[in-house]
Amino acid sequence: MNFSNEMPLGIKQLFTSVTNLKRHEKVLIITDDNKKEIGEFVYGYAKEYFDTTLIVMPTRKGHGAEPPEAVRGAMENCDVAFGATTMSMYHSKARLETSAKGRLRWVGLQDYALHMFEEGGLTANFDEVASVIDRVSEHYQGETFKLQSPGGTDMVCSIKGREPVFDYGTSKVPGSASFPPNAEVALGPVEGTANGTLVFDGSIPHPKLNILENPVTCKVENGYITEITGEEEANILREILETFEDDTVYNIAELGLGLNEKNVICGHMAPDEGSLGNIHIGIGKNLNFGGHVDSPLHLDLVMRDVTIEIDGRLLMEEGKLKV
Structure with a gap:
């Protein structure tokens, strides 16, 4: 055409x-x-x-x-x-x-x-992006997922029995779904297994937040966020979640690894979540990731330059792919 x-x-x-x-x-x-x-x-x-x-x-x-x-x-x-x-x-x-x-x-x-x-992730070669996703996804599975970041993140969870979920940024096949220029491979943590600290220093794609000027720290216990601390952004996030009056919105639902190198964190959902070297942690609903939590919300929170180990194997170190 x-x-x-x-x-x-x-x-x-x-x-x-x-x-x-x-x-x-x-x-x-x-x-x-x-x-x-x-x-x-x-x-x-x-x-x-x-x-x-x-x-x-x-x-x-x-x-x-x-x-x-x-x-x-x-x-x-x-x-x-x-x-x-x-x-x-x-x-x-x-x-x-x-x-x-x-x-x-x-x-x-x-x-x-x-x-x-006009610019950014939508200008990428989606065939090349797909090849990166396929390569990484072979290693993005296992039993124990460990996440760290220079900002202070240190969290461990089980991914046993969970299969990778792909977003190639394309929807060419009937039944498929994507949100380009996002490109990612994601996993759903096993409910109740995530423990540690998450520090978000990238963005929270929500009209009231977006790019974070100050980090937001979340304490995670037995699969749920139990405490949110930080400056004004932390207060806004806390208020957003409280309005739902539903504990399921605090569920750790997704580990989404961005893999489109043309994307940069700019305060918009698709490029932020699909930016190479960063990860977004989805909270709330996890039905799309092999889980069973049917929450009224699914919200992604982005952190920069992550280090990821699965079953002791290093997949990414401070934002650089190792596989």
Whole structure:
């Protein structure tokens, strides 16, 4: 398919390297009141080449929150859906169950900014990124996961029986889901096994936080965050979690290792979480990672330059891959 030379590279990547869209396919763009600029931007290009529908919904309270039933219905009747929303729909039951039916290719564009279509992770060679993910994933499994960082992180958990979950940043196969330019391999810790200290010094992708000027320290006991300390950012995180009035939001749910070298931490979810050398710890819902905690929230928190050992084998040292 020949696209206009005026089309931004990032948009072209979404239609080709990310989704391999065909002219006859149906495209759905979901946006919300706070991200209409992004939704309408993608719609403006998509409608010129595909049977495209744009739907706007109220902004959801948190990542993983369910969309209205009308949105879910639209998701069940399209080939590719772009979620240009404030909060991620990736961990919602609507997305998980619709993808499981085998038609939908989901692409999360949550927390996007216009500059991301021109520079950064969306300009990567996604075939090369996939080869890195495949190489690392062979080693990203085992029984005991140890995580450290220069910022003070020191945590150990069990990953026994948990299989790696991939995000290549592409959704080319029916039933697949991604949120480019994120590219990662992730594991779900066994519930109740994480213990130690987590120090987040990268970002917390949430409208009230994003890039962290001051570190946020979390004490972890038996799989749950039990204490949050730090400066103003720590207070904000504590308040966000308290509003749910649900202890499951403190569950250590994910160990997501970013592997797209074109990404840098910039205060936006996809590039922050997919940045090479850094890890994001997901808290709350873990249904997508082999777990059974159905929380009303899945929130990722990013730390820099991590050191990772699995069963005593060094996979990454202060942000540098060793495998």
